[in-house]
Amino acid sequence: PVIDSPRLVHGTHLVISKEDVEAGLALAPSPAFTISAFASLLSEEARRESWGITLHPSSPPLLVQGPQAGCQAAATFCEQLDAASRGLDIELSIWLVRGAGVSAAGAGLPKEAPWAFTRLRSGAQSMLGEQIQQSYVHNYSVEVATDAGVAAPVVGRVLTGDVLQVRAMRVRAGAGVFVEGLLDLARLTSLEDFELSATDLGSLQQPHVNGLQIAFSGTVASGTPLRVAWAGLGGSEAVTEGSLWIVPRAIPDAADGRWRMLDTALVEALAWNLPPVSPGGGLENAPDGTLEDQTPKPLPGGLLIKEADTSRSSLSRTRPLFVAGFGVVLGPRAEQDGWAQIDSLRGVAEALRTKTHEVLVARGAGFVRLPVAGGSTWRVLVCDETTAVVDYDVEIAPETWMPGPRVERSLDGFCAQGLAGSDFTSYSAWVAATSEKHVAERSSVPLGRLELPRRTWRSARGEVRAGATPEVLLRGAVPLTLTVRAL
Numbered sequence: 290p291v292i293d294s295p296r297l298v299h300g301t302h303l304v305i306s307k308e309d310v311e312a313g314l315a316l317a318p319s320p321a322f323t324i325s326a327f328a329s330l331l332s333e334e335a336r337r338e339s340w341g342i343t344l345h346p347s348s349p350p351l352l353v354q355g356p357q358a359g360c361q362a363a364a365t366f367c368e369q370l371d372a373a374s375r376g377l378d379i380e381l382s383i384w385l386v387r388g389a390g391v392s393a394a395g396a397g398l399p400k401e402a403p404w405a406f407t408r409l410r411s412g413a414q415s416m417l418g419e420q421i422q423q424s425y426v427h428n429y430s431v432e433v434a435t436d437a438g439v440a441a442p443v444v445g446r447v448l449t450g451d452v453l454q455v456r457a458m459r460v461r462a463g464a465g466v467f468v469e470g471l472l473d474l475a476r477l478t479s480l481e482d483f484e485l486s487a488t489d490l491g492s493l494q495q496p497h498v499n500g501l502q503i504a505f506s507g508t509v510a511s512g513t514p515l516r517v518a519w520a521g522l523g524g525s526e527a528v529t530e531g532s533l534w535i536v537p538r539a540i541p542d543a544a545d546g547r548w549r550m551l552d553t554a555l556v557e558a559l560a561w562n563l564p565p566v567s568p569g570g571g572l573e574n575a576p577d578g579t580l581e582d583q584t585p586k587p588l589p590g591g592l593l594i595k596e597a598d599t600s601r602s603s604l605s606r607t608r609p610l611f612v613a614g615f616g617v618v619l620g621p622r623a624e625q626d627g628w629a630q631i632d633s634l635r636g637v638a639e640a641l642r643t644k645t646h647e648v649l650v651a652r653g654a655g656f657v658r659l660p661v662a663g664g665s666t667w668r669v670l671v672c673d674e675t676t677a678v679v680d681y682d683v684e685i686a687p688e689t690w691m692p693g694p695r696v697e698r699s700l701d702g703f704c705a706q707g708l709a710g711s712d713f714t715s716y717s718a719w720v721a722a723t724s725e726k727h728v729a730e731r732s733s734v735p736l737g738r739l740e741l742p743r744r745t746w747r748s749a750r751g752e753v754r755a756g757a758t759p760e761v762l763l764r765g766a767v768p769l770t771l772t773v774r775a776l
Contacts, residue, residue, distance in 0.1 A: 297448065297473045300566035300670050302498045303698055304446040305427055322614035324351075330612045330619070334366060335359070337610075370619070373543065373550040377411045377617070379457045379466060380538040387531040392520035392658075398534055405453070411539075412554030412616040414456035414469075423447040423477055425494040427676070431693035433684045438691040440490050447496045449475040451527065456561075458554040458616075459539045460508060460643055466537035467508045467555050467643060468515050469665060471563075475500035476525035483678060486730075487692045487737025497675045499524040503533075504563055504668035504706075507660030507776075508643040511539045521655035522671050547622060551631065553590055554616035556638040560584040563666045565706065568721035570677070570699030572746045583708055583715075585664040588638045590618050596634050597627030641711070646755055648714065649772040650705050660776065661709040672702030677726065681736040692736040699723065699744070703769055705762065712755045714773055718762045719748035 322330070328344055328351060335342050340362050342355030353363050385404040390396065405417040427445030432438065455470040476499050484492045501522060509515045513536070520530040542551075562584055567573050590613025597611050597620070611620035611627060618631060642664045650657045650669040661667040680695040701723050707716035727741040753760040759770040 297452065297502065298471065298563055300502060300668075300672070300700070300704070301569075301698065302448045302475050302500055302674055303427075303496065303676070304448060305443070305698075322612065322617065322619075326612055326614060327351075330610070331363060331366065333610055335363060338362065369546070369548065370550070373546070373548065374617075376463070376540045376543065376550070377459065377552055377554075378408055378540070379411055379459060380406070380408050381455065381457060381468075382406050382536045382538075383417065383453065383455075384534040385451060385453075385531065386534075387526065387529070389530060391532045392518040392530050394518075394658075396518075396532065398514055398536070407455075409457060411457065411459040411552050412558055414454065416452060416454045418450060418452040420448055420450040420452050421477075423449070423480070423496070425480055425496055426492070428493060428694055428696045429490055431682075431684050431691045433686040433689055433691050435686055436688040438489065438684065438686070438689055440691065440693075445496075447477050447480075447498060449477045449498060449500075453533070455535070456558075457537055458558065459552045460555055460639055463511065463539045463541040463552070465508050465510050465643065466539050467506070467662065468535055468537055469506040469561060469662075470504070470517075470533075470535070471561075471668075472503045472505070472517065472533055473500065474502075474527040474531075476527050478525060478673075483738075483740075485678065485694060485737045487681070487694070489691055490694070490737065493676075493678065493694065493696065495676050497673065499528060499673050500670070501528040501657075502668060502670040503657060503659055504561070504666060505659040506561075506662040506665035506667070507645040508662055509537065509645075511537060511541075515660055517657075517659045519655075519657040521653070522657075523655065524671075524673070528671065545622075549620060549622040549628065551618040551628075551635070552616065553588075553593065553613075553618055553635055555642055556588040556635055557590060557616050559587055560664055561666055563668055563706065565717060566668070566670055566700070566704050568700045568704075568719055568744075568746060570697050570721075570723070570742060570744055571679075572699075572721060572744060584666070585638075585642055588635075590614065590616075593618055593631045593634060596630045597624070599630065644711060645776050646709060646712075646714070647774045647776050648709075649759070649774070650769070651759065651772075652703055652720075652769045653767040661714065663709050663711050666706065666708050667714070668704070668706040670700075670702070670704045670706075672700040672704070674698060674700050677740040677742055678738070679740060679742070681734075681739065683736070694737070694739075699742070703763075705769065705771060712775070713752050714771075715750075715752050716762060716771060717748070717750045718769060718771075719746060720763050720765070720769055721746045 340359035345352040428443040429440040705718040763769040
């Protein structure tokens with residue numbers, strides 16, 4: 290099943306404000322030519338082949354007028370391109386399994402039916418799974434006038450379930466597939482009432498969400514599985530131990546035919562740039578713009594075509610009929626010199642983003658093992674999320690006043706996130722915990738009851754080179770380690 294929901298890229302499962310539902314992942318259109326580019330290509334081919342037709346490209350469908358033979362030739366040309374475009378499709382079979390032993394390195398591909406299956410065009414992305422939305426009373430919005438006031442409930446939403454946002458792109462002429470995903474597993478473990486005991490205010494509800502989020506990427510041969518595994522993380526059944534298997538299947542590029550269609554979706558796509566996750570509750574990460582600055586920039590198809598033009602002799606009077614759409618370059622197969630230049634440039638850019646490493650994030654007996662491709666952002670977030678009433682604002686009018694609760698959300702657990710390079714990865718990591726939460730009663734706080742949490746937090750940033758030795762990111766009674774290994 291496919292769902293349309295807020296993206297969980299900020300690491301939170303509580304939807305409270307508009308910022309919580311903003312999609313933070315690059316969503317590019319599927320490979321396609323614009324109507325004007327396709328009409329120009331068809332007109333040029335008709336002129337070269339003397340079809341004697343007139344094209345009326347006002348809007349789809351394109352209208353063609355002329356001799357029957359010419360119109361039939363134009364229709365055949367369109368059918369050939371349509372057939373070639375279907376070769377850009379990718380099938381994804383996905384297994385999400387849980388239970389003891391399924392995370393073992395030697396575990397095989399599950400034999401049961403896939404958890405999800407989708408077919409998408411190279412460069413497109415899809416959201417799969419099931420999401421549960423639970424509404425709750427998050428806070429009150431307080432307004433006062435001269436002698437009266439009102440407290441309107443602010444309704445929040447808790448997003449739980451098993452959700453996978455996945456993107457796939459053909460590489461190496463369809464022999465391989467680049468897969469990028471954001472897996473989010475979350476369970477609502479409790480929803481508790483908190484009595485404010487404040488004037489004209491009722492009680493709030495405080496959700497407790499146990500979650501695991503993994504952002505991964507990697508390149509595998511068509512028909513070969515890409516795997517993510519985790520174990521020993523505690524919490525709900527969704528998080529304790531499991532594996533995600535993705536088997537992509539693509540069609541290799543055709544080796545014959547007058548026209549060649551090249552898939553350039555990977556080199557033209559914007560890299561997913563995940564924002565940093567904050568532990569909340571008054572603990573904030575310092576801004577870090579380095580990840581965004583270092584993510585690979587798109588290589589437009591128009592630049593590839595220019596590279597093909599430079600390969601032709603300055604004495605040539607004809608221009609090679611190359612056309613670029615998003616994620617696609619189309620041209621005559623006979624233009625071997627031009628294709629050689631395009632393949633050379635595309636191959637260099639593609640190689641930088643297809644090299645894949647295995648990243649192992651471990652804390653105590655728990656671990657998450659995931660693939661990461663060069664130039665891609667990765668993330669491991671294991672946390673318990675909840676809210677707390679930490680303060681009050683006061684709305685004052687000439688003859689009345691009302692308290693307004695201030696509610697903060699917080700994440701307890703650990704998070705590691707970084708950007709992979711050719712033989713290393715950068716990282717930003719933190720560990721946060723709430724050791725106790727004291728409740729101050731209204732007898733001591735006249736405005737209303739509030740909570741006084743005691744939190745601990747440690748964080749670090751740096752780089753880890755590929756090798757067999759784990760790097761300690763955060764020391765302590767239960768250290769957080771990171772291992773990067775070439776595949």
